[in-house]
Amino acid sequence: MAHRTTPKATPLPWEMAKSFQLQVVKSCCDWAFSDISQPDSAMTRTVGIYSITMSPVLNVVLFGIDELGHKFHFQAILKLYDRRFGERLRMCLGEHVPHTAERELAFQSFVRRGMMDRFLRRREEVPEGEETQRPRGKKLEGSINLLDSPDTAQYFEVKGVILERVPGYPLNELPTSPLAPSNMVLWPGIVQAAVDAVHEVDSRGVLNNNCAPYNIVVNCRSHTPFIVYFASCDFKELLIQRWKDTGRMDDDDDPEIEYWEEVVTANNEGAIGAAMTARLRRMKGLELKIRYPNSQKILEDTKKSKGIESTKDRTGSSGWKIMY
Known part of the structure; x- marks a missing residue:
């Protein structure tokens, strides 16, 4: 045969x-x-x-x-x-x-x-x-x-x-890469800058659905982190339109509030900060004190400015149930 x-x-x-x-x-x-x-x-x-x-x-x-x-x-x-x-x-x-x-x-x-x-x-x-x-x-x-x-x-x-x-190394290799600074005093600032950069992207209406330390490259000369992966992103305007088309969002729902609820649910800042805090604690015994941008406060302030009570109970795209 x-x-x-x-x-x-x-x-x-x-x-x-x-x-x-x-x-x-x-x-x-x-x-x-x-x-x-x-x-x-x-x-x-x-x-x-x-x-x-x-x-x-x-x-x-x-x-x-x-x-x-x-x-x-x-x-x-x-x-x-x-x-x-x-x-x-x-x-x-x-x-x-x-x-x-x-x-x-x-x-x-x-x-x-x-x-x-x-x-x-x-x-x-x-x-x-x-x-x-x-x-x-x-x-x-x-x-x-x-x-x-x-x-x-x-x-x-x-x-x-x-x-x-960008000449450098992935953020997740901070404790192991020979290109990372040998002085661990610099490490908290690198992670903090990455967390702040992620929040800045979220604030501009680009929600990264694959936010992780391995998708951030740190310049080995300036120690500046760069987000290099945007293939799995949602743009706020398109996201809102999809919610309307699928019936997830009603006509009386506020687009800005809906978007920030999604930002809080996704918790991209935590995907970087919490992951690197646990990694550096486990591998190097280094304890980070990350100052997280308060997306929850932005959401609450947006609701207050529009006279909306924080009583919404829903499950976000990440699967976590959030009580507002």
Whole structure:
């Protein structure tokens, strides 16, 4: 009996020491960290691969000539939004489904037949938590000979973000990293700064759903913590709209109060401060005294300013029951 061979997974196109070209299509800020004017394009060489969980994150060297004719050469972080790779991104019913040439043909056929817009509309309409089944159909064979249109070309592009590289270590490695300051007197200030940064992000309407010490990098020179992971975030306006659409939030509910109730429930400051306090106590016998930003007081003050009593009893997204 002939055994069916397993399709070969697509190899990484940006493997170590390999060069490829980037086109810079938009800049949301200046290139101050590289001391150059924004170029139209740049050659890129991979010098390290950090992770390929949800999105590929690469340590790269960019080089080329900027718009003023100056040569540049600097190191940066390149985060790619590549549908072909990502262990968590390509999970289906608990199973990792690697990208293959056969699956690429199926995807291209799907897009070029005009099915993508319909799929995305349906994806947005499906309520959260609705069960899905693995699609069953005929095996796709042969090659595709259809022309790309402006409407379909976007689905074959690989976009990404160039970020400043922070030389340092994850916050959770503060007690073990050789890059961390040897003087433990500095450690409480580093953790406190991370807690304050998390609260600042929450206050600006960005609620991080995966707030953890390993998603914060500490600059080993300035000891400044940087939050580097925002893939699992909710924006306040979109969060409120989703609550309205799903019936969780009534028309007479106040959006600002609802958001701060979610902030208190998520307790991102505690996810950093409490975790690091326990870790440093256990590993180094160091006791931290974190000054937590009082999100609960902000919530209560917001309610008082609107003449609302603090009598709401609900279960937040984290599963903890909160009494107000």
